[in-house]
Amino acid sequence: MAKATIPYTDYFKETIQRMREDGLLLVTCDASGTPNVMTIGWGAIGSIWGRPAWLVLVRPSRHTYSRLEEVGEFTVNVPPKELAAAAAHCGKVSGRDHDKFQEMSLTAMPARQVRPPVIAECVVHYECRVLHRNDLAPQTLAQAVHDEYYPEDNFHRIYYGEIVASYAEEDAARRLGGPTAFATLR
């Protein structure tokens, strides 16, 4: 099915819903173009510096981190529910010693504007170019968050990506779960 260009705000609700359920697939690549994918459960979408923006959090220990530092571009891909196992796997193992695309039969499809590919089996795609990055400031982090997520002080780096393309399958809304599934979210 064709992937049609959409305003980047169109699937916010479904994107956040899927991010909280199974996670989204963040794809990066190294300078030679070899892609890697990891699962993200946190992020934000908005408009910053007059530009559409996707903010993602990546820990320095991640394979993705070195790729983002090397090639400042990424894609965020929203998996349909049938990719739940792939999302779980991509969140568990590292691209250092796993070819997650192959292991989970994910198809790397060339992106429109950036070097990292998108994942063909996903239904909504955001292509992003990093405009900025900064780091969590541990001393200003709420204690409850620090205790819960950073017991080893492995703080995230935040990447501010300008969304340079966004598109979706025509039946994306249906495949990502309708309003009923979403009503329980908060």
Next chain:
Amino acid sequence: MAKATIPYTDYFKETIQRMREDGLLLVTCDASGTPNVMTIGWGAIGSIWGRPAWLVLVRPSRHTYSRLEEVGEFTVNVPPKELAAAAAHCGKVSGRDHDKFQEMSLTAMPARQVRPPVIAECVVHYECRVLHRNDLAPQTLAQAVHDEYYPEDNFHRIYYGEIVASYAEEDAARRLGGPTAFATLR
């Protein structure tokens, strides 16, 4: 008209649209509860640390900045189009020497969960408690953004607010402009 609780993701599209058109109204208060309002044109909404989040950018030169540092709570209010003049005014003058609520006939209505009030005349409201803040890192900012927005190196601080309540007027969608108005946005 009653303001009904909504999932925080419900009015994302309209919120971003209004942020880009006239701006949103960011309300803070000092320790004594005196409110101040400023207009914001940038921000992001998402889910971070398993919590609904609103990210706002505030320059240290702003009156709002000292309030956010003192009372780590804020509300984001989405103005209908008829408040365009108020949004413009609140973005131009400082709360140091202006009572913008009075000047623009804005009604400070007690919030449900945080100390700063919401603005009764607005139609969607997000109440937020700051979980974290960090600063832009000038050395990693895209040159085009630096040149365009920070010629005087007056860099923003980014506040990560947990959304602790969100609600809207029942006719919010209509009052914020329907799909037709939004179709042109990107």
